[in-house]
Every structure is written in structure tokens, then in C-alpha cells.
Amino acid sequence: MRAITVIPNQQNTLELTDVPDPEPTGDELLVQGLALGVCGTDKEIVRGEYGWSPPQRERLVIGHESLGRVRTAGPGAGFSAGDLVVGVVRRPDPVPCGACAHDEFDMCRNGKYTERGIKELDGYASELWCVEAGYAVKIDPALERVGVLMEPTSVVAKAWEQIRRVGERAWFEPRRALITGAGPIGLLAALLGIQQGLDVHVLDRVTEGPKLDLVRKLGATYHHEDAATVAAHVHPDVVVEATGAGTVVFDVLANTAAYGIVCLTGVSSVGRPIRLDAAAINRELVLENDAVIGSVNANLRHYRQAADALASADETWLDSLITRRVPLTRYADAFESGPEDVKVVIELNGAGS
Incomplete structure (x- = not known):
């Protein structure tokens, strides 16, 4: 073979x-x-x-x-x-x-x-x-054309599970989610956010092409401005960061709602130093009870969650x-x-x- x-x-x-x-x-x-x-x-x-x-x-x-x-x-x-x-x-x-x-x-x-x-x-x-x-x-036989999306969906299913677990350390009722990056992981993270009834916003750099249509057809809001401006405007309760870009990571860390959760799923490239005010970020995280977590890979539970999410989604999308x-x-x-x-x-x- x-x-x-x-x-x-x-x-x-x-x-x-x-x-x-x-x-x-x-x-x-x-x-x-x-x-x-x-x-x-x-x-x-x-x-x-x-x-x-x-x-x-x-x-x-x-x-x-x-x-x-x-x-x-x-x-x-x-x-x-x-x-x-x-x-x-x-x-x-x-x-x-x-x-x-x-x-x-x-x-x-x-x-x-x-x-x-x-x-x-x-x-x-x-x-x-x-x-x-x-x-x-x-996997559902009806998903033959799209079932290959199961593994990346399992990755974001785990990310959302981890977000819930952190959020439920106290009262947790998020309303707005910001997804940074409109690649497959970002778009699938947005899908699961929509399925949870959240007001989902997606940030990416492109200003035309299929990503914009995919976000809009999902019922989410697309943004292409810089991350700090978008995050300050959206003021998200939850961020799923899918770019791995250092400046984007720190821009969203500084602009969540109180008791915000940032889940990092993008792997950053090495050798690109940036200047930042670490003390200000520390102050923000502590005084607002914010949380930052990393998430990668998935186990069997997350694959089953992904299968359910795909079966509930619009197959055309x-x-x-x-x-x-x-x-x-x-x-x-x-x-x-x-x-x-x-x-x-x-x-x-x-x-x-």
C-alpha cells in the first residue's frame, strides 16, 4: 500500500x-x-x-x-x-x-x-x-465528507472543557467570547462557542476571503483590527487564543472582563522577543481574578464531545x-x-x- x-x-x-x-x-x-x-x-x-x-x-x-x-x-x-x-x-x-x-x-x-x-x-x-x-x-455516517474535522474539533472541545472547569471555581455565566485566529482551530472554537449560546467574536488579519464568510454564516462577528482594540471593545469573558502570536496573547490578557479566562491553544514561534510591561499584566491578572491556561491535544472524552458537536453542526458550513x-x-x-x-x-x- x-x-x-x-x-x-x-x-x-x-x-x-x-x-x-x-x-x-x-x-x-x-x-x-x-x-x-x-x-x-x-x-x-x-x-x-x-x-x-x-x-x-x-x-x-x-x-x-x-x-x-x-x-x-x-x-x-x-x-x-x-x-x-x-x-x-x-x-x-x-x-x-x-x-x-x-x-x-x-x-x-x-x-x-x-x-x-x-x-x-x-x-x-x-x-x-x-x-x-x-x-x-x-462517527455519524452522515458526516463522511467532514468527519476528518474530528481531531481538531476534539482539541477545541478540550479547551472549552478546561475553560468551564476553571470558570466553575466560582459562579460562571459567560456571555461574550473572543476567538483570536480564524484558522481551523479558531473557527471550530467559534462553532462550539455558538453552540453554547455565547456572543462570539472572531479576530483575524485578513479582510476578504472564505474566513469572513465562515464567521458570518456561523452567526459570529468578524474583526480584523489590532487585538488590543478588538479585545477592549468586546471585553470578553472568555478568550480562546489560536494564533500563538506573542503580541496578540498579551493584548487579550490585558483586556478581558473581570474574572476573565484566556485559553491558549496556539503554539508560539521562538526567537521573536517583544517588549511588555510584565508588572501591569500581573496587576491586571491578580486584581481581576483572571486566569490563563494552556491546552493541547485531547483524550477519548474530548473526541466523543467532538463527535456530538459535529453531529449538531450545519454540515454545509x-x-x-x-x-x-x-x-x-x-x-x-x-x-x-x-x-x-x-x-x-x-x-x-x-x-x-
């Missing part, structure tokens, strides 16, 4: 490689790959900036945003041939740490976790793949979030950013568009 592979931490090694067909063992499902989402982490791996090969192997099958159809499933697995499934990305560490021992492997404390397509485990960028039944999540689909034969095109791109998907068994 064919798989998209790289040699981690080496540039210019992306290839469509012939690899042996997988053979399920134990409770594993054999899955026909349908689609693969491409995100910033994948592009970092392709650029040689990140990633780990499986032990004793040079090449890594990449891809962690999966969608497939079960070919075979063992008795008692809870799955049947034909089921649409998504594979969970992270696996708990073998020690395990306290978090992993309690099935909160997205919060691993010792860093010995593994991740499909990222860290020491082959990913889902192949025509066939296997996944343990306990790390597969069934979700489909329009995927702005480009490419066939497996043109896999390299998916890792090149286009001006109209929001989410790019590789069709593992189709023609693309």
Missing part, C-alpha cells in the same frame, strides 16, 4: 512510499483510509522541525487528523465493517504517570507519551491503517471549512499554503478537488 512518509528532523524527505499492508493484532481494527487533514504540526514535521520515528525505523508515516472506514473488526470490539471511524492521536506513557494512569493522557506529566504520526508511532496517512478498538471513535481537497497522488500540494486555504484535506482513495 501507499503511505506518506518523512524522515523526522530532515528537510526535503517527504515521499509517497510503498509500505507493507498492516496486519491487525489483538483488538485492532483494520481500516480503509478515507481522508487526512493537514495542519501546522504536519508542516513543521515536513520542514524537519519536529517529529520522532518509531524505534529502529528511519521513516515515519505522518498524519494525525484521520477518517476511515472499518474493513474488519474482531468480535466484541464494538465496531462493524463499514463503520466510519477516527483514530485517537495520543497514547499514554508506559510508566504511567498519574495523569495517564487515570486516562487523562492528554495531560501526561513526564513526556513519555507517544502520538500517531508525530512521536514514535506511525500515523494515518496511508491507504490502510490499524487502530486499537479502545482508541477508535465511531463544516464542508465549506474544508477549502481544498487533493488526491493522494498530489500529496505534496497539501503541504503548500494557498491564499484561500482554511483546511486542506488529502483524499486517500478519491480524486480530490
Whole structure:
């Protein structure tokens, strides 16, 4: 079968490689790959900036945003041939740490976790793949065109869960949410905010193109001014920060409502120092009981929350979030950013568009 592979931490090694067909063992499902989402982490791996090969192997099958159809499933697995499934990305560490021992492997404390397509485990960028039944999540058959959005939706489902948990340390009834960044994570965070009945505002730099339409069709308000101006105007109870831009982070920290919560989901680039008044930010956080949290990855609970969120969403809106689909034969095109791109998907068994 064919798989998209790289040699981690080496540039210019992306290839469509012939690899042996997988053979399920134990409770594993054999899955026909349908689609693969491409995100910033994948592009970092392709650029040689990140990633780990499986032990004793040079090449890594990449891809962690999966969608497939079960070919075979063992008795008692809870799955049947034909089921649409998504594979969970992270696996708990073998020690395990306290978090992993309690099935909160997205919060691993010792860093010995593994991740499909990222860290020491082959990913889902192949025509066939296997996944343990306990790390597969069934998805509504009606979502076949958009089910590949499950993994990024699980990331924002976790972020919203963490926001609620922090907020509920006391009375918590947020009304306004600001999402910074209108990429897939930002837009899906906005979707979940709308589903919670919040007044959602989305900030991004672009002034035309699909992002504006996606925000408006969602029923949210789009902004493109600087972050400090927008945050001061919106005065949000909750911020989901999805850009990783240092100036944006500190601008929103200084402009939340009292008892505001800022959840950071964007990973910042290193080597870009900025000047800031740390004392003023500290004073703001303390005197207003503000909270700042980081959130990444997801566990099984969040995948199930994501499945519910996608099933409740407008499928046409979700489909329009995927702005480009490419066939497996043109896999390299998916890792090149286009001006109209929001989410790019590789069709593992189709023609693309």
C-alpha cells in the first residue's frame, strides 16, 4: 500500500512510499483510509522541525487528523465493517504517570507519551491503517465528507472543557467570547462557542476571503483590527487564543472582563522577543481574578464531545471549512499554503478537488 512518509528532523524527505499492508493484532481494527487533514504540526514535521520515528525505523508515516472506514473488526470490539471511524492521536506513557494512569493522557506529566504520526508511532496517512478498538471513535455516517474535522474539533472541545472547569471555581455565566485566529482551530472554537449560546467574536488579519464568510454564516462577528482594540471593545469573558502570536496573547490578557479566562491553544514561534510591561499584566491578572491556561491535544472524552458537536453542526458550513481537497497522488500540494486555504484535506482513495 501507499503511505506518506518523512524522515523526522530532515528537510526535503517527504515521499509517497510503498509500505507493507498492516496486519491487525489483538483488538485492532483494520481500516480503509478515507481522508487526512493537514495542519501546522504536519508542516513543521515536513520542514524537519519536529517529529520522532518509531524505534529502529528511519521513516515515519505522518498524519494525525484521520477518517476511515472499518474493513474488519474482531468480535466484541464494538465496531462493524463499514463503520466510519477516527483514530485517537495520543497514547499514554508506559510508566504511567498519574495523569495517564487515570486516562487523562492528554495531560501526561513526564513526556513519555507517544502520538500517531508525530512521536514514535506511525500515523494515518496511508491507504490502510490499524487502530486499537479502545482508541477508535465511531462517527455519524452522515458526516463522511467532514468527519476528518474530528481531531481538531476534539482539541477545541478540550479547551472549552478546561475553560468551564476553571470558570466553575466560582459562579460562571459567560456571555461574550473572543476567538483570536480564524484558522481551523479558531473557527471550530467559534462553532462550539455558538453552540453554547455565547456572543462570539472572531479576530483575524485578513479582510476578504472564505474566513469572513465562515464567521458570518456561523452567526459570529468578524474583526480584523489590532487585538488590543478588538479585545477592549468586546471585553470578553472568555478568550480562546489560536494564533500563538506573542503580541496578540498579551493584548487579550490585558483586556478581558473581570474574572476573565484566556485559553491558549496556539503554539508560539521562538526567537521573536517583544517588549511588555510584565508588572501591569500581573496587576491586571491578580486584581481581576483572571486566569490563563494552556491546552493541547485531547483524550477519548474530548473526541466523543467532538463527535456530538459535529453531529449538531450545519454540515454545509463544516464542508465549506474544508477549502481544498487533493488526491493522494498530489500529496505534496497539501503541504503548500494557498491564499484561500482554511483546511486542506488529502483524499486517500478519491480524486480530490
